[in-house]
C-alpha cells in the first residue's frame with residue numbers, strides 16, 4: 608500500500624487550491640499534479656515548481672481507459688492519497704472503488720447543502736446568511752462522501768456570486784491544506 612503522505616493532486620483549471628496545497632504542505636508531500644486538460648493554467652505553475660506532472664486530454668477518450676491511465680500514473684509516483692482540486696471530470700466507478708477511502712475533494716458550499724455546480728448563486732438565491740467550503744471523502748455519489756472539515760463564511764447583503772466566490776476561495780486555501788494534513792495522519 609502506497610504511503611498516504613504522498614499526495615497526487617488532480618486539477619482541470621487554474622489550480623489555486625493546488626497552489627495552496629503545495630505552498631502549505633505540512634505532514635504530506637505533493638508527488639504528482641495530474642490533469643485531464645493539458646492546457647490547464649495550474650499545470651504550468653506546477654511545472655515551474657519542478658513538480659512531476661501528468662496530463663492527457665480526456666475529451667475524446669473513453670472514461671475507463673482515461674482513468675486506468677491516470678491510476679497508473681498515480682501508482683508510478685507512489686501516491687497513497689488523491690486530492691481533487693477543481694477536477695471537473697466524473698470519475699469512473701472502478702477508479703472511485705480502487706481509491707476508496709484515500710481520495711478527498713474540496714467543495715465550495717457547506718455540504719450537504721448545494722452539491723454540484725453554481726453553489727454561490729444557489730446560496731444567494733435561497734437568501735442564506737452563511738455559506739462556506741467543505742473537504743470530504745470522494746464516493747460514487749457526487750459531493751456526498753463523509754465530511755472531513757468545513758469552514759463557514761458569512762454572506763454579505765451586497766454579495767454577488769463572484770464576490771462570494773472570492774471570499775469562500777480564500778477560506779478554501781486555508782482549510783484544504785490543514786484538512787489534508789489531518790487526513791493523511793489519521
Ligand code: GRF
Nearest residue numbers: 621622623624693713714715
Ligand atoms: C474551487 O472553488 C473548488 O472548491 C471547486 O472548484 C474550484 C477550483 O478552483 N471544487 P481552483 O482551480 O482550485 O482555483
